[in-house]
Amino acid sequence: MRPCIVITGASSGIGAACVQRFLAEGWDIGAVGRRCDRLEALAKAGGERVRPIVADLSQEAGIAAIARGVEAWRKDLAAIAHCAGDFLVAPIEATTPAEFERIWRITVWAKHMLTRALLARLEGRGAPKAIVHVASLAAHEDFAGETAYMSAMHGLIGLARAQDIELRDRGIRAAVVSPGLVRTELTERSGFGAAALEQALTPGAIADSVFQLVKTIREGGYIGEIFHRPGVGPSRSTLSGPQN
Template identity: 35%
Template sequence: MSHDATAHHPPTRRRRAVVTGASSGIGAATVAALAADGWDTVAVARRADRLAGVAERTGAQVVVADLTSDDDVARLVDEVVASGPVDALVNVAGGALGTDPVAEADIDQWRRMYELNVLGTFRTVQRLLPALREAEGSIVVVTSTAAHEPYEGGGGYVAAKFAERVATRTLRLELVGEPVRVIDIAPGMVKTEEFSLVRYGGDQARADAVYAGVPGPLLAEDVAEAVRWTLSLPPHVNVDELVVRPRAQGSPTKLDRRA
C-alpha cells in the first residue's frame, strides 16, 4: 500500500528541499527526482558550470558553495532561508579518495574525506536545523554500506562513513520529541560518472574496472528514488536506516562479477 503524505497534511505550498553534492551523480539525480515529485529544489555544489546544467534540466535554484568552508555554508543558509521555508535537507556531498592500505595511507586524503563526508554534512545540518524545525522538516544523510562493513583498501573512506552514520544516529536520538525526521540511506555499489574516477585520481581505466562484469550495479536514479520515497511518507514515519544494494552485491566483498 502506498502512502501519500498529502492525505495526512494537505499542503498549503510546494515543499522545498536543499540537496548538497548536486552537480552530478546521486545529488543531481535526487534534485531531478524531487522536482518531478512536485518539490521546489535548491541544488548545492562547488561547480557552478555543472549546477547550471542541473538548473536547466530541473528548474532548481542553485547555490555554489564549498561545505568544508564555514563562510560558504553560512552564506548558503542565509540565501536559502531568505528565499523560503526548508522542508528537507538531503546531504549527498561526500566521496572517497584512494585505496591505500591503512599502514600506507595518505593521512591528508583521510583528513579531506573526514572534512567532506562528516564535518561538511553536519556543518550544514547545524546551520539549517532552525529552519527545518520551523517547517517540521526532514534531514536525509546519504551514507554508504561502507558505514556498515569495512573492506580492504577502504580504511579512510570507511572510517569517515562510519563516523557520518554514527553522528546521524546520534542526531536521531537527540531530536526525538522534535518535529524533524532523520533518515540514513546507505547505498552499495552505484555506477556514477565520477565516484570511482575521483577515488582513482582520474584514472578512467581503473574506475571502469570497478564495475566491469557486474550485472546491474545501482544507478544514481535508484538511490534518488529511495530518497524521494522516504520523504514522501507521512510525517510520523521515520525511515531510520535504509540499505540499498544491487542484487549482484551481497556485501562490499561479495559480488557477482562475470567474465
C-alpha cells in the first residue's frame, strides 16, 4: 500500500508544492485547506491519490473535521506536513489582540491540535513516522515589526522540539524546515518589493526539504532542521540542541 501523508496549506504556496512532490514520489495525500475549489482541482489532477479535506485549522471544529476525514479514509498515516500559516508585519501598538491571537493560533495552536488529533493514526508498526513543520528564519533571526510572527515562529520551534522529545520513543520524530523569503501568494500579498521577490526561494525548494526530512526519518535517520536562505543553499542543523 502507498504511504500516506496529511499536508496542510495544500491549496497554495509551500503546501501545494509539497502535494506535487509527494505525489511524484508515489504517496497518497490528505490535502487540507479552506479553499474547496483549489483542493478539488488537486484531487482532479491526482485522482484517487489526493483526498481533499476542507477545514479551518484555527477552529476546534475544523480540527475535528480533519480527524474524521482521515479516519474515514486511511488508518495508517506515515507523516504529517504542517505547511499552513500566515504572516503579519505590524508595529507593536498596531498588533491587536485579535491579530496576535490569529497568528499564534495558525502557527502554533493549530499544529499542536492537529498533531494531537492524528497521533493515533501515526502510531503503529513499520518505519518511523514523521511530523514536519514549516517554520521560518524568523524563528532564528531578528526582523523588526514582526512581533506576532517572530514570537509565534519561536513557539513553533519549541512545539517541534517538545513533540520530538516526547514522541521519539513511540517511533515518531518531529523536524522543521525554516525558510527565508519564498515566492508564494503570502509574499505576493504582503507587500514585498519586486527586487526581494526576484531573489526569493521557490516553494519547490522547500518541498524538496520537507520530503528529505520525511524520507530520512522513515529510513531510520534524523535531520532536525533545514534552513533555507535566499541565494544560499540549504543547510542542516540539530533541532533539539547538543544534549539530544
